[in-house]
C-alpha cells in the first residue's frame with residue numbers, strides 16, 4: 340500500500356480517537372462530579388429538613404422566631420460549605436431564615452419540605468454554586484484536548500513518519516534495483532554488440548577455412564595427409580558448432596526468431612535423433628533408446644528439434660554407463676517429451692543454475708572442448724518463446740530427467756518436412772551456373788573450389804558491378820545466386836539479388852550468407868524473404884540449401 344493511500348485513513352482514525360479522548364474526559368468528569376454533588380446536596384437537604392421538622396414539632400408556634408436554633412440547624416452538622424447557602428421558607432413562601440452567602444450562579448438547588456404534625460409548614464432550599472465544578476471541567480477539557488493532541492500525534496504522525504521512512508527506503512531500493520537493471524541491460528547490450536562484431540569478423544575466416552578444408556578432404560588421396568585433413572575438418576566442425584550456439588543465443592536474445600506453429604508428427608524428428616546421436620552413444624558403449632511414437636504435436640518443429648537436440652546431446656554427453664531413453668507420452672491434452680539418462684546427475688543446489696548462460700557444473704577450467712554452457716540457456720529461451728516450462732529432476736550419480744510438454748496437434752501429416760530433407764546427392768548442383776558475390780577474396784576462392792568440385796560453373800564477383808560485368812562476359816545466365824549479406828561500402832546482398840533479378844527478368848534462386856548477428860541486420864535478412872545461411876557454412880549445409888533452392892525452383 341502506498342503512503343498516499345494510507346495517510347488519509349490513518350489521519351481519520353487518529354482524528355476520531357483524539358476527539359473521543361478530548362470529549363469523554365471533560366464530559367465524564369462533569370457527569371461524575373455533578374452527580375456526586377447532587378447526591379451530597381440531596382442527602383444534606385433531607386438530613387437538615389429532618390432535624391428542622393423535629394425542632395418545629397417541639398415548638399410549633401415559636402419556631403419561626405428561634406433564630407439562634409434555626410441558624411445552628413442550617414449551618415452545623417454537617418458544616419455549611421463554601422459556595423452554598425441554605426434557606427428556610429414558611430408555608431407562604433416567605434423566607435424565615437438563610438445561612439451562608441448567596442452562591443454565584445449557576446447553582447444546583449435541592450428542596451425538601453418541613454412538617455409540623457405531618458403537615459407541610461415550609462420548605463428548605465439547599466443551593467450550591469457549580470461554577471467551580473464548571474471551571475474544573477474546563478481544566479479537564481483543556482487536559483483532554485492536550486491528551487487528544489498527543490494521541491493524534493502518537494497515532495498519526497509517528498506511524499506515518501515510519502511509513503514514509505519505509506516507503507522512502509523502498510523507493511531507494513527500487514531505484515538501486517532499476518539502476519542495477521539498467522547497468523545489466525547496458526552490459527548485455529554491449530555484450531550483444533561485441534558478440535555481433537566479433538562474430539562477424541571471426542566468421543569470415545572460419546567460413547573460408549571450412550570451405551577450403553572440405554575441398555581439401557575431397558581432393559586428398561594420400562591416407563596420411565587425409566588423416567590430418569580429417570582432424571582439421573573435425574576441429575572446424577567443433578568450432579562451427581560453438582559459433583552456431585553463440586549465434587542461436589544472440590538471435591533468440593535479439594527477438595528475431597518467432598515461433599512458426601504447425602501440427603507435425605514427432606516420429607520423423609525422433610528418427611533424425613536416432614541417426615544423428617545413435618552412433619555417438621554406441622561409441623561410448625551406452626544405449627540410446629528413442630521410443631517410437633505416433634504423437635502429433637502442435638508447435639514449432641525447428642524450435643522443438645533444437646530443444647530436444649540440446650537435451651539429448653547433454654544426456655549422451657553426461658552419461659558414462661547405462662543409457663538414455665527419449666519418449667513422448669500423452670498427458671491430458673498435451674504430450675510430455677522426456678529425456679531420461681542414467682548419467683552423473685546434477686546436485687540439487689545446481690539445478691536452477693544450469694539454465695544460466697555459460698554455466699557448467701564440471702568445467703571450472705573452462706575447457707572449450709567441453710562446450711560453452713549455452714545448450715540449456717538456448718532451451719530456456721526457446722521454452723519461453725513457446726510458453727513451455729522444462730522440468731528437471733536429478734539425483735547425483737543416478738541420472739536425470741528433463742521434460743517439457745507441448746499441445747497435441749491435429750493428425751495431419753505435413754507435406755513439406757523442412758528439417759527432414761537430406762541432400763546427399765553430390766550431383767544436385769552439377770553443371771549449374773552459380774554466381775557468388777562476396778567481398779572477401781578467401782571466401783570467393785573457397786566457394787569456387789568447393790562448388791567447382793561439385794561440378795558447378797562458378798562466377799565469383801566482389802560486388803554488384805563486378806558481378807554484372809562477369810556475367811556479361813560469361814555469356815551464360817546464372818541458375819543461382821549466393822550473396823554475402825554485408826558487402827563493401829554499405830552495399831548488401833539483398834540489393835545484389837534484387838538487382839540481378841530485375842536485370843535478368845527472372846526469379847533466379849538466391850541464397851544469402853551472413854556472418855552478422857546484429858539484431859537489425861538479422862531482421863533485415865529475415866524480412867527480405869530469401870533463404871539464409873549463417874557463417875561459417877558447412878559444405879553439407881550449403882549443399883542442402885542449394886538442393887532445396889533448385890528443388891523449390893523446379894516445382895514452380
Ligand SMILES: Nc1ncnc2c1ncn2[C@@H]1O[C@H](COP(=O)(O)OP(=O)(O)OP(=O)(O)O)[C@@H](O)[C@H]1O
Nearest residue numbers: 653654657684693699700701710711712713714715
Ligand atoms: N543430462 C545431464 N546430466 C548431468 N548434467 C547435466 C545434464 N544436462 C546438463 N547438465 C549440466 O548442466 C550444465 C549446463 O548444460 P548446457 O547444455 O547449458 O552446457 P554444456 O553442455 O556444458 O555446453 P554446451 O551445451 O554449450 O555445449 C552442463 O555443463 C552440465 O554440468
Ligand SMILES: [Mg+2]
Nearest residue numbers: 653710714715
Ligand atoms: Mg549442452
